[in-house]
Amino acid sequence: MEESVKVGLLGLGTVGTGVASIITRHQKELQHQVGCPVEIKKVLVRNKQKLRENSFQDALLTEDPQEVLNDEEIDVIVEVIGGVEQTKEWLLTALSNHKHVVTANKDLMAIHGAELLKTAVEYNCDLYYEASVAGGIPILRSLSDGLSADRITKIMGIVNGTTNYILTKMSTKGSSYDDVLKQAQELGFAESDPTADVEGLDAARKMAILATLGFSAPVSLADVSVEGISSVSDVDLQYAERLGYTMKLIGIADRTKGKIDVSVRPTLLPNEHPLSSVHNEYNAVYIHGEAVGETMFYGPGAGSLPTATAVVSDLVTVMKNMRLGVNGKSVLAPMNEKKLKSADEIDSQYFIRLRVLDQTGTFSAITALFAEFDVSFEKLLQLPVEGEELAEIIVVTHKTSKKTFDGLLERLGNVEVVESVESSYCVEGGN
Ligand SMILES: NC(=O)C1=CN([C@@H]2O[C@H](COP(=O)(O)OP(=O)(O)OC[C@H]3O[C@@H](n4cnc5c(N)ncnc54)[C@H](OP(=O)(O)O)[C@@H]3O)[C@@H](O)[C@H]2O)C=CC1
Numbered sequence: 417m418e419e420s421v422k423v424g425l426l427g428l429g430t431v432g433t434g435v436a437s438i439i440t441r442h443q444k445e446l447q448h449q450v451g452c453p454v455e456i457k458k459v460l461v462r463n464k465q466k467l468r469e470n471s472f473q474d475a476l477l478t479e480d481p482q483e484v485l486n487d488e489e490i491d492v493i494v495e496v497i498g499g500v501e502q503t504k505e506w507l508l509t510a511l512s513n514h515k516h517v518v519t520a521n522k523d524l525m526a527i528h529g530a531e532l533l534k535t536a537v538e539y540n541c542d543l544y545y546e547a548s549v550a551g552g553i554p555i556l557r558s559l560s561d562g563l564s565a566d567r568i569t570k571i572m573g574i575v576n577g578t579t580n581y582i583l584t585k586m587s588t589k590g591s592s593y594d595d596v597l598k599q600a601q602e603l604g605f606a607e608s609d610p611t612a613d614v615e616g617l618d619a620a621r622k623m624a625i626l627a628t629l630g631f632s633a634p635v636s637l638a639d640v641s642v643e644g645i646s647s648v649s650d651v652d653l654q655y656a657e658r659l660g661y662t663m664k665l666i667g668i669a670d671r672t673k674g675k676i677d678v679s680v681r682p683t684l685l686p687n688e689h690p691l692s693s694v695h696n697e698y699n700a701v702y703i704h705g706e707a708v709g710e711t712m713f714y715g716p717g718a719g720s721l722p723t724a725t726a727v728v729s730d731l732v733t734v735m736k737n738m739r740l741g742v743n744g745k746s747v748l749a750p751m752n753e754k755k756l757k758s759a760d761e762i763d764s765q766y767f768i769r770l771r772v773l774d775q776t777g778t779f780s781a782i783t784a785l786f787a788e789f790d791v792s793f794e795k796l797l798q799l800p801v802e803g804e805e806l807a808e809i810i811v812v813t814h815k816t817s818k819k820t821f822d823g824l825l826e827r828l829g830n831v832e833v834v835e836s837v838e839s840s841y842c843v844e845g846g847n
């Protein structure tokens with residue numbers, strides 16, 4: 417039998433445990449595809465003494481990164497530790513030691529992806545990162561292989577499992593935000609610090625990676641406008657439902673006439689939109705290409721085994737490349753210059769909830785301001801606020817530019833009859 421391919425595993429947490437499990441349990445299938453056994457040679461952890469649910473051969477564990485990175489027998493480093501700067505240094509060391517790298521780390525790839533990919537090419541090494549976006553959905557492969565002949569114009573997705581889980585449970589079960597977040601952490605979807613999940617940063621990192629690949633332009637995290645779900649209230653979810661919408665944290669990367677806009681924000685989608693029926697920790701990515709039209713990819717975006725499937729599939733690709741002698745040949749530098757849209761080039765419909773004085777003239781003051789900004793209503797709802805001389809007005813606008821809407825919102829806050837602008841969201845996926 418051919419000599420085994422040896423893997424150095426960095427991390428044995430939620431994803432690392434899944435990787436070890438798949439390599440062990442699917443050994444026969446892996447061998448069939450790559451023609452030799454796959455063996456985990458060393459595993460870097462923070463604490464060797466930690467009690468592990470799925471006990472792993474203790475002899476393989478180490479707390480010293482150099483023991484893994486400088487082991488001459490190791491062919492491939494699988495990084496499922498997380499973190500950015502320290503991890504980047506470790507992966508640069510691995511590449512300079514001629515080891516291929518597979519990573520699930522979107523934080524790292526969204527910030528230092530270009531440098532790491534360039535280094536990989538320099539050393540004739542592979543660097544794959546399928547698990548970093550939408551966990552088990554083979555979305556990076558779909559962009560770089562399956563849709564490579566097309567020109568992508570729009571990528572729209574639910575790419576964070578934790579927030580989708582939270583919004584689903586809050587909408588369907590009326591659960592509290594804090595309780596559901598705790599559940600998402602226990603189930604292993606949330607990051608160790610879930611701030612990045614709930615504040616939209618995790619999704620923004622994934623959207624930067626998707627936009628870079630989809631538009632072949634160097635889109636960085638700083639180019640993505642981000643808003644999370646921590647201020648989404650039960651009241652907004654109830655109004656959304658009443659008006660026939662579902663609230664989702666949506667990432668949108670859009671390219672029109674060569675100009676790009678990438679954003680992540682809580683968004684209302686019509687209930688019949690395909691992304692509205694993506695529930696719990698599931699992810700989905702909708703892609704529009706000039707030639708192919710609409711495609712949609714659906715699957716588990718987080719969790720141990722789904723994410724590990726993407727990691728081990730990347731490992732299989734590396735091993736196939738090793739057999740063919742083509743490692744380090746698949747990375748393409750972006751071909752397009754990055755040109756970002758300005759606020760008057762970004763269009764959307766909007767939902768606004770206002771608290772207003774419940775008196776004559778309120779409505780005309782508000783409609784006059786909308787008319788001044790040339791923003792028209794698609795839907796309108798007015799309800800009294802119990803026990804107070806106030807009413808709530810909910811408006812869904814027709815499409816307008818971000819610049820116009822921001823201007824309108826600012827002026828609305830200063831109208832005398834408006835007590836407060838309670839919330840506003842983009843509405844996408846309408847006609
Ligand atoms: N969880 C998920 O569903 C998904 C996660 N990812 C990404 O995968 C990566 C791993 O995530 P996950 O498995 O959830 O993370 P965990 O926190 O569950 O596991 C991290 C592992 O790395 C080890 N580790 C962390 N820091 C160090 C260090 N400084 N030195 C040595 N070992 C260290 C830990 O050791 P010890 O066991 O001793 O504590 C642990 O085994 C992250 O980049 C994450 O964003 C991507 C997609 C989905």
Ligand SMILES: N[C@@H](CC=O)C(=O)O
Pocket residue numbers: 548550551575576577578579605606607613618717718719
């Ligand atoms: N915390 C992330 C894990 C996968 O990337 C999520 O919730 O999607």
Ligand code: NA
Pocket residue numbers: 546547548549550551552553554555556726
């Ligand atoms: Na993926």
